[in-house]
Every structure is written in C-alpha cells, then in structure tokens.
Amino acid sequence: MLISAPLTTIEPLGAPLVGTMRVPGDKSISHRSVLFAAMAEGTSHLRGVLDSADVRSSLGAVEALGAQVDLQKQPDGSLAGTVTGWGQAGPRQPEAPLDCGNSGTTTRLLMGLLAPWDVEATLVGDDSLSRRPMGRITGPLAQMGASFSPQDRTTLPLTLRGTTGLAPLRYEMPVASAQLKTAILLAGIFARGTTWVREPAPSRDHTELLLPGFGVEVERPGDCQAQVSGPQSLHACDVDVPGDPSSAAFPACAAVLRPGSRITLENVSLNGGRIGFLQVLKAMNAQVSWEQTGTCGHEVIGRVHAAYSSDLQAATVEPCSIAGMVDEIPVLALVASHARGVTRFCGAGELRVKETDRFQAVIDGLAVLGVCAWGEGDDLCIEGQPGQAPAQGLVFDSLDDHRLAMTWSLVGLTGTSPVQVARFDAIRISYPTFLEDIRSLAS
Numbered sequence: 001m002l003i004s005a006p007l008t009t010i011e012p013l014g015a016p017l018v019g020t021m022r023v024p025g026d027k028s029i030s031h032r033s034v035l036f037a038a039m040a041e042g043t044s045h046l047r048g049v050l051d052s053a054d055v056r057s058s059l060g061a062v063e064a065l066g067a068q069v070d071l072q073k074q075p076d077g078s079l080a081g082t083v084t085g086w087g088q089a090g091p092r093q094p095e096a097p098l099d100c101g102n103s104g105t106t107t108r109l110l111m112g113l114l115a116p117w118d119v120e121a122t123l124v125g126d127d128s129l130s131r132r133p134m135g136r137i138t139g140p141l142a143q144m145g146a147s148f149s150p151q152d153r154t155t156l157p158l159t160l161r162g163t164t165g166l167a168p169l170r171y172e173m174p175v176a177s178a179q180l181k182t183a184i185l186l187a188g189i190f191a192r193g194t195t196w197v198r199e200p201a202p203s204r205d206h207t208e209l210l211l212p213g214f215g216v217e218v219e220r221p222g223d224c225q226a227q228v229s230g231p232q233s234l235h236a237c238d239v240d241v242p243g244d245p246s247s248a249a250f251p252a253c254a255a256v257l258r259p260g261s262r263i264t265l266e267n268v269s270l271n272g273g274r275i276g277f278l279q280v281l282k283a284m285n286a287q288v289s290w291e292q293t294g295t296c297g298h299e300v301i302g303r304v305h306a307a308y309s310s311d312l313q314a315a316t317v318e319p320c321s322i323a324g325m326v327d328e329i330p331v332l333a334l335v336a337s338h339a340r341g342v343t344r345f346c347g348a349g350e351l352r353v354k355e356t357d358r359f360q361a362v363i364d365g366l367a368v369l370g371v372c373a374w375g376e377g378d379d380l381c382i383e384g385q386p387g388q389a390p391a392q393g394l395v396f397d398s399l400d401d402h403r404l405a406m407t408w409s410l411v412g413l414t415g416t417s418p419v420q421v422a423r424f425d426a427i428r429i430s431y432p433t434f435l436e437d438i439r440s441l442a443s
C-alpha cells in the first residue's frame with residue numbers, strides 16, 4: 001500500500017494490560033447535554049463532558065447560536081462548568097456558517113434543533129462529513145415545514161431555513177439511527193401536536209433518557225417508538241456524563257487480545273443500546289463481564305471487566321442488533337480475526353456511511369493482516385485465523401477515521417512487532433488520550 005499521509009509508529013505494549021481505569025465521557029451524551037443545555041432556559045451545570053474535537057464542534061455551534069458556554073478543563077481531562085441557553089428567545093441568527101467539523105451528531109442534531117425557529121443557518125463540515133448522507137434528516141424535517149437549499153442536495157454544505165409554524169410528524173424511520181430519531185424529536189418539541197417515530201430496530205436512547213431532566217416529556221408508546229407532544233420548552237438541568245462504552249471497547253478488546261491481561265473499566269454507561277459489543281464478545285467466548293453499579297441521571301452505569309481470551313470463537317450478529325454496536329464493529333472485526341470460524345455481522349450496510357466507508361475499510365485493513373474478510377450484500381464476514389502472528393512492518397490507513405485509527409493501532413499494541421498507522425491523529429475526534437490510557441494499564 002502506498003500512503004503519503006503522516007505515519008505514526010505504534011510499538012507493542014511492554015507488559016499485559018492490568019488494573020483499573022476510567023474512560024473519558026460518553027460522546028453521544030456529551031453532545032446531547034451541550035445541545036439540550038443550549039436550548040434550555042437558564043444555566044445548566046455539566047460535568048464529565050468529553051473534551052474531543054467532535055464535542056468541540058457542538059460547543060462552537062451553540063456559542064455561535066447565542067448560548068454562553070463556560071466549561072473548564074478538569075484534572076481528569078474532562079470539561080465541567082455551565083452552559084446558559086437561549087430558552088424561549090430561541091437561537092440567534094448565526095453570522096457565519098456553522099462548522100460541524102467531522103461530527104455527524106452535531107450536524108444532524110443541529111438540523112432538528114434549528115428547524116422550529118425563524119433562523120437561516122448554513123452547515124458545513126470537513127471532507128468526510130461532506131460526503132455523509134443528510135437526506136435522511138432533511139426529508140422528514142422538510143415534511144414538518146423546514147426548508148433546505150440547494151433543494152436537491154443531500155450532503156453538506158446545506159442551508160436550513162427554520163419556521164416557527166412547524167407541523168408535527170408521524171414517521172416510520174427507514175434506518176435505525178439515534179441521530180435521525182433525535183433530530184425529529186427535537187423539532188417535534190416545538191411543533192403543535194404529537195410527533196411520533198418508529199425505528200426498524202432499537203438505537204441508543206440517550207435523548208429519551210436525557211430530555212425529561214430538561215423538562216420535556218418523551219413517551220415510548222411501544223417497541224422502538226418515541227413521541228413528544230409540542231409545544232414544550234426546556235429548562236436548565238445538571239448533567240453528569242458517564243464514561244463512553246464505545247471508547248471502553250478499545251481497552252477491553254486490547255485486554256482480550258494481549259496475553260496475561262486483566263482490566264476493569266469503571267463508570268461506563270451500560271445503556272442497553274450501547275453494550276452490544278460486550279454481548280458479542282461474550283458470544284465469542286471472550287473473558288468479559290459487566291455489572292451495574294448505579295445510575296447517572298437516567299443512564300445505567302457500571303464496571304466492565306475484560307481479560308485475555310485464548311479460545312475465541314466466531315459469532316453471528318443479527319441485523320436487529322447492529323445499531324447497538326455500530327461504532328464498535330471495526331474493533332470487533334479485529335477480535336473476530338483471532339477467532340475460530342467465520343464471524344458474520346448481518347445487515348451492517350450502515351457502516352458504509354460512517355466517518356468513512358467502514359465496511360470496505362475493515363475488509364482492506366484485515367487484508368493487510370492477511371485475514372480474509374468479505375461482504376455478502378450487507379453482511380460483513382470475517383474468517384478468523386487464530387494463532388497466526390502478523391507479518392512485520394505492517395502499515396494501516398485510518399482514512400482519517402478515529403475508530404479505524406484505534407482499531408489498527410491495537411494490532412501493534414497487543415502484538416509483538418510495531419505497526420504504522422497513517423493519520424493516527426484522527427483519535428482526537430472521540431478519544432484524544434487513547435494511547436496514554438492504554439499504556440497506563442501496561443506499565
């Protein structure tokens with residue numbers, strides 16, 4: 001492979017991963033706490049907010065829209081402080097395009113947040129974000145009365161024109177997506193009448209769990225359904241953000257792969273829509289377990305234990321479970337490459353529209369390792385090669401995708417020879433302290 005981007009050498013860990021650690025705050029909950037606090041009347045106190053490039057995109061956007069952000073870096077690396085929202089006054093007309101960086105969550109949630117107000121905002125993003133599908137959001141929001149220009153565009157840059165006369169919507173979602181669900185519900189809060197959505201499979205429900213704290217009633221009339229009756233208003237709320245299970249997946253999988261490892265990750269969100277990766281690891285015969293230790297707001301939190309697992313077996317993941325582990329599939333695919341048999345992630349087509357085409361990127365990255373992986377329609381299949389030591393001098397490309405950067409770095413960290421990862425600094429998007437954290441467990 002010829003890569004012209006800067007390469008980072010990732011050396012093998014000098015010792016097994018042992019001990020206890022906390023991972024940074026959950027990215028999904030951090031975005032939501034910032035955005036909902038900005039929408040609310042009054043001053044919200046936030047703690048444990050993830051300090052990463054993606055969350056900074058949301059912070060920058062809400063400041064441009066008139067929220068007052070006073071968050072300070074804490075000794076543990078998180079952000080804590082206050083956000084004073086625009087409340088009943090609504091967001092201010094932004095003077096410049098809102099730069100969403102690499103963040104799909106910022107973009108899609110902002111569209112729902114802005115739709116009910118008399119504002120016009122242009123949303124822009126980096127190259128990756130500018131390729132991601134936005135038609136799934138603009139379609140239903142346009143049905144509610146918002147308008148988007150240019151009219152026939154389904155990717156950024158897009159200009160949204162909101163309206164205070166938003167109509168409610170009943171919407172059968174074509175994909176299980178928490179971002180889409182949230183965008184419609186946020187718009188629905190201000191529409192006169194009941195806005196209802198149903199998903200084809202369950203996605204993370206942080207929005208449904210967080211909004212009641214901000215004074216917004218969200219009903220769940222049936223499986224995979226949520227509804228809000230508008231108009232309602234948000235009031236300030238204090239939010240403690242728990243650790244991110246998607247970040248926890250990386251040290252957990254590192255422990256599973258590195259002989260002699262045994263670790264515990266504390267204060268992790270164990271939201272039912274986020275722990276699919278643990279269930280798959282268990283089905284693969286990995287030494288993992290988790291236990292609830294309490295709650296953080298309405299989120300269930302707890303400990304995750306993971307240890308070296310010498311007898312990994314292939315697993316099959318059904319389409320209805322994909323949304324519950326969608327961000328962890330690349331690293332699970334790496335674990336699957338060490339398992340006996342063919343692991344199948346069935347109905348994993350959404351991977352093609354993430355920060356990069358992760359469906360193809362996983363196949364290509366595993367090919368670098370000499371592992372056979374392929375697609376059968378939307379099924380991603382990996383034929384494990386347990387016991388095979390990777391060749392020396394391997395070079396992987398993150399394609400500027402944070403989860404791929406961390407996945408391929410695990411090959412070097414848990415193996416016996418260094419690897420090089422191009423554009424490794426993509427980790428700044430969700431887990432800037434990833435390397436230090438993993439190394440701290442192996443010292």
Ligand code: S3P
Pocket residue numbers: 027028029031105176177178179180182203204326327
């Ligand atoms: C997210 C939802 C998921 C996930 C993303 C964060 C969220 O995206 O992949 O990293 O915070 O709502 P989709 O809604 O597109 O599945």
